[in-house]
Amino acid sequence: MGNTGQIEPDxxxxxxxxxxxxxxxxxxxxxPIVAASNAFLKASxxxxxxxxxxxxxxxxxxxxxxxxxxxFANLGASLExxxxxxxxxxxxxxxxxxxxxxxxxxxxxxxGRGGFEERWWSVDSSPVLDPSDALQYIICCVQDVTASRKxxxxxxxxxxxxSLVAHDLQQPVHALVLSADLLRRQVTDxxxxxxxxxxRSSALRLSRMIQDLAVVAKLESRQLSxxxxxxxxxxxxxxxxxxxxxxxxxxxxxxPTEGELQVLADSERIEQVLTNLLSNAIRYSEPATxxxxxxxxxxxFAQLSVISQGPRIPPDELLALFEHxxxxxxxxxxxxxxxxxxVARGLIEAHGGRIWAECGGPEEITxxxxxxxxxxxxCARLVADARQRAAEAAQRAAAGESLSA
Amino acid sequence: xxxxxxxxxxxDDLQVLETTAEAVEELGAEVVRAASGVExxxxxxxxxxxxxxxxxxxxPWISGLQVIHTARAAGLRTPVIVMTALKDAQIAKQxxxxxxxxxxxxxxxxxxxxxxAMRDALSQSGAVPSALxxx
Numbered sequence: 263m264g265n266t267g268q269i270e271p272d273x274x275x276x277x278x279x280x281x282x283x284x285x286x287x288x289x290x291x292x293x294p295i296v297a298a299s300n301a302f303l304k305a306s307x308x309x310x311x312x313x314x315x316x317x318x319x320x321x322x323x324x325x326x327x328x329x330x331x332x333x334f335a336n337l338g339a340s341l342e343x344x345x346x347x348x349x350x351x352x353x354x355x356x357x358x359x360x361x362x363x364x365x366x367x368x369x370x371x372x373x374g375r376g377g378f379e380e381r382w383w384s385v386d387s388s389p390v391l392d393p394s395d396a397l398q399y400i401i402c403c404v405q406d407v408t409a410s411r412k413x414x415x416x417x418x419x420x421x422x423x424x425s426l427v428a429h430d431l432q433q434p435v436h437a438l439v440l441s442a443d444l445l446r447r448q449v450t451d452x453x454x455x456x457x458x459x460x461x462r463s464s465a466l467r468l469s470r471m472i473q474d475l476a477v478v479a480k481l482e483s484r485q486l487s488x489x490x491x492x493x494x495x496x497x498x499x500x501x502x503x504x505x506x507x508x509x510x511x512x513x514x515x516x517x518p519t520e521g522e523l524q525v526l527a528d529s530e531r532i533e534q535v536l537t538n539l540l541s542n543a544i545r546y547s548e549p550a551t552x553x554x555x556x557x558x559x560x561x562x563f564a565q566l567s568v569i570s571q572g573p574r575i576p577p578d579e580l581l582a583l584f585e586h587x588x589x590x591x592x593x594x595x596x597x598x599x600x601x602x603x604x605v606a607r608g609l610i611e612a613h614g615g616r617i618w619a620e621c622g623g624p625e626e627i628t629x630x631x632x633x634x635x636x637x638x639x640x641c642a643r644l645v646a647d648a649r650q651r652a653a654e655a656a657q658r659a660a661a662g663e664s665l666s667a
Numbered sequence: 668x669x670x671x672x673x674x675x676x677x678x679d680d681l682q683v684l685e686t687t688a689e690a691v692e693e694l695g696a697e698v699v700r701a702a703s704g705v706e707x708x709x710x711x712x713x714x715x716x717x718x719x720x721x722x723x724x725x726x727p728w729i730s731g732l733q734v735i736h737t738a739r740a741a742g743l744r745t746p747v748i749v750m751t752a753l754k755d756a757q758i759a760k761q762x763x764x765x766x767x768x769x770x771x772x773x774x775x776x777x778x779x780x781x782x783x784a785m786r787d788a789l790s791q792s793g794a795v796p797s798a799l800x801x802x
Contacts, residue, residue, distance in 0.1 A: 425754070429725065432752030436775035437682040440690055443777040447693065462777075469775050476754060530754075530773075 283404035292317030325359035325378040333358030342641035343562030424479030438465040474601040481608040488528040492637040516556040523564040525634040538602035543570040563633040575621040672718040677701035679726040704729035746788040
């Protein structure tokens with residue numbers, strides 16, 4: 263018998279052969295590729311010699327012919343977050359375009375566009391720290407869910423049908439909103455004006471419900487996608503608050519101490535989330551109490567919280583709030599289809615963020631929080647600030663040592 | 668007395684067409700109506716000059732966007748407001764591609780949304796008939 267326990271395994275061979283899509287990057291400018299598993303090479307239509315030593319974003323440019331192709335740019339932002347926060351970053355499933363190898367560039371393909379092939383990936387990126395806690399590598403684990411995105415035809419048709427119905431329902435609702443607005447200008451009697459205002463606000467509520475239904479249909483058929491772009495969060499929140507004139511005097515915005523935070527978000531979708539949370543806060547909170555909207559930095563994310571005072575939510579119902587068609591038992595008599603929080607969770611998770619609720623304290627404070635990833639520019643600014651602070655601290659420490667010496 | 672600006676409005680939903688027309692008239696403009704993409708083309712070619720076009724996207728046979736793309740290719744630079752109840756994120760990019768003087772307006776919108784969209788469309792194109800947005 264040989265002493266097999268003493269054999270040093272060839273970790274390079276083991277890593278290359280691992281049955282998963284793994285990529286190792288250096289946390290320096292452009293994120294040069296250090297290693298890639300064979301499975302990743304196969305899935306990404308590349309060869310090892312084309313990757314190793316080259317910048318990730320140079321090897322994988324987004325498809326210039328496809329405006330929705332922001333997968334690798336978003337991955338860059340996710341890696342910036344790992345670099346800055348030294349914590350893992352998870353990207354929700356999104357579309358990536360892979361450049362076909364030259365020998366296959368003329369090949370016709372339904373999925374290919376302009377020499378690119380479409381893939382649906384989710385990417386988990388984790389920091390690798392050395393014994394002194396310095397960031398040494400970033401490991402990316404890629405899940406390829408392209409096959410599961412190709413949903414069965416009836417499911418796809420159902421989503422298409424729901425989108426069509428949503429569009430057609432919005433037409434008469436729009437006519438209602440605009441007609442009520444015109445009528446409001448013409449009516450002089452105060453009581454009649456209030457009646458017209460009720461017609462208008464009910465039509466707007468109906469419009470939001472239709473939007474929520476359309477999102478639920480997309481969630482169920484796994485067709486929900488978002489178009490994240492850099493968005494100045496506090497400025498955006500102020501604009502959304504202005505669109506709730508009936509409760510404007512109850513809102514108070516607490517901006518972050520770090521100044522404006524730029525996030526990667528689809529503004530229309532995040533407005534839908536925020537409007538759902540604000541509508542809930544208005545409907546369920548004690549009348550005339552303040553509704554605080556707090557924005558703060560949380561690692562490499564911006565965290566937005568809607569804080570109000572209302573009936574206690576039992577702890578076991580806090581998670582269930584975000585489930586499909588779940589309603590709080592005590593509040594079932596109140597209007598609403600109960601879709602809002604389910605829709606909010608779907609939209610926030612599609613951004614790579616998280617949403618949750620807390621309730622407690624002597625004044626029965628309810629807090630709804632969600633997070634959105636910071637954009638690469640904000641991450642870079644925060645990294646630079648942190649480095650400057652560290653350098654200043656080191657200088658002060660050195661000055662202190664030389665004084666004591 | 669200043670001449671009223673002329674606005675061409677196209678929507679295949681007659682209730683929406685009539686309501687939007689009334690709203691634009693309320694803001695001080697003269698309105699010409701088109702109930703389809705084909706009527707939109709007819710009014711553009713034979714209806715005289717317009718200061719602004721307000722069009723829906725989804726219309727049978729030819730969409731509002733297709734008409735405006737074709738009109739832009741033919742050299743027409745009239746400011747345009749594209750209104751839609753569609754949620755497709757691509758639409759914003761398609762409207763951006765219409766070059767200056769193109770504004771996207773999501774349904775449902777109210778009078779103040781309409782008025783600011785008109786102000787944006789006209790100021791982007793540089794041709795601002797003040798009577799239209801001076802309410």
